[in-house]
Amino acid sequence: MSLPYYAFGPFPGGLPGGEGLHIGQSVASQHFLFRAHPGQGLTTLADWTAFINRADVTIRDEHGCEVSAHQIQETMTATTDRHGLPLRPRFRHSTDERYLTSGGHAFSRRAFH
Numbered sequence: 001m002s003l004p005y006y007a008f009g010p011f012p013g014g015l016p017g018g019e020g021l022h023i024g025q026s027v028a029s030q031h032f033l034f035r036a037h038p039g040q041g042l043t044t045l046a047d048w049t050a051f052i053n054r055a056d057v058t059i060r061d062e063h064g065c066e067v068s069a070h071q072i073q074e075t076m077t078a079t080t081d082r083h084g085l086p087l088r089p090r091f092r093h094s095t096d097e098r099y100l101t102s103g104g105h106a107f108s109r110r111a112f113h
Contacts (some may be wrong), residue, residue: 005072007035009056012040020060022111023048023072029048032076033090036099036107049073
């Protein structure tokens with residue numbers, strides 16, 4: 001079961017009444033999968049970290065529950081599950097649609113939910 005997260009605020013894709021700017025999703029046994037937004041400069045963990053910590057950004061999960069920047073950062077960088085077991089990589093190799101950053105974070109260039 002996956003849980004997508006979205007950002008809302010005064011930026012493309014984040015306006016109220018819309019779906020929100022897709023940050024990515026977590027799956028219980030796998031590392032976080034980030035949604036890359038090259039047009040907005042959101043292509044690395046550092047980019048997303050700076051973005052979600054802006055004062056004008058609100059983060060919500062797919063159920064509409066607000067999530068703090070600290071909580072989403074913990075989710076995005078988790079390497080173990082709640083029982084301390086290692087999380088599996090989302091994928092091992094880069095392709096045209098997906099890539100791994102030097103830190104091993106998985107990104108997808110295409111829309112997913």
